[in-house]
Amino acid sequence: MERLALQKISTFVRSPPVFSSSDKVSALIGELRRLGAYEALVESGSKPKLITLLDLLKASDPERTSIGKIARAAVPISFEAPILEAADLMAMNEAWSLIVKRGDEVLGVISQLDLVSALSRHHLLQDVSCGEIMRSDPPRVSAEDKLSKARSIMRKKDLPYLPVVRDESLVGGLSIEDLVFNMLQPRESATRGDRGGGDSRIWSIPVKSVMDRSPIRVGRGHPASEALERMLSMKKNACMVEEASRLLGVITPRELISTLLRFKPEEEPRIYVLGLPEAGDFLELKTAEDKLARTFDRIFKRHKPIVEVVIDIKRKKIRGERALYRVSARIYFPGRILNVSAQGWYLSRVLDDLCRKLSRMRSRERRRPPRGAGLR
Known part of the structure; x- marks a missing residue:
């Protein structure tokens, strides 16, 4: 591989x-x-x-x-x-x-399909199980749900495929092709009475009327190569991983090509700290350095990719010997920058506040639909 x-x-x-x-x-x-x-x-x-x-x-x-x-x-x-x-x-x-x-x-x-085809030609997934690469507990819809709900989930989460369940049992699957090619017909291919994308009533149709009733099903322990070959031979872009008809996960081209990323070398983000007080000015220097290190280990390494982090510590004496600290963090991701800041009288508390803000902001970033994203 x-x-x-x-x-x-x-x-x-x-x-x-x-x-x-x-x-x-x-x-x-x-x-x-x-x-x-x-x-x-x-x-x-x-x-x-x-x-x-x-x-x-x-x-x-x-x-x-x-x-x-x-x-x-x-x-x-x-x-x-x-x-x-x-x-x-x-x-x-x-x-x-x-x-x-x-x-x-x-x-x-x-595309992802091109990489999947390359994986198939090289017979590289025999030693990888479906359970290892599946997306666990994926979003799903009920067979009785309206197509508008499926459309909304696909749009918001950028998902090309949704499992369809009834009473927690897997009964089918719904793909982006099912919606686009069945529900958004161009005028020249539609006849009187046909469905068309301009009619909002079509999205009230239940999922079961459009879903694939024969999705590809495999067990958790099946080799991923089997799922891949069945997807290609049946010209389907998803495979359901189940156990006693209970949905465990889903495998799409995205999960299959993720196996290639095991060969990506691990790179630690570059971290620069500017303006850290010297020992003579701040007795808890070591504590501050340790806190920064723990912050990056706990937060940033969990949310890759991060290219570079710049921490800028500024202080201003206001009341006699007391100093007001302002700490700004600039986190460089590919194509964008995240800025967070905090201030206070005690540097250790300011760093605590900065850590909390970073956690909240990064969580919001992960929930937000990505810009420039395509079909997953």
């Missing part, structure tokens, strides 16, 4: 369908359905975008909605990058596809 992880992605680059940002969603749906494709490249000035099946759920009226309004910023990768980097970027950005570039030239795309 390590050999595959280090192989260059240039072998797997594909040419996706290309649309203008002014084209309508209905035209895109028809072409994706004809090609059996999951994404398209959107020409949008100097910055190309990608649009996936999940993005199409945002379109309430496919005939009137322009593609550019719902397309997302594309995550780029060099054509010379290894597969490991592609898998890492997909996981980091929760992206279904990446655009492959050589300099400023867009060569094509590479």
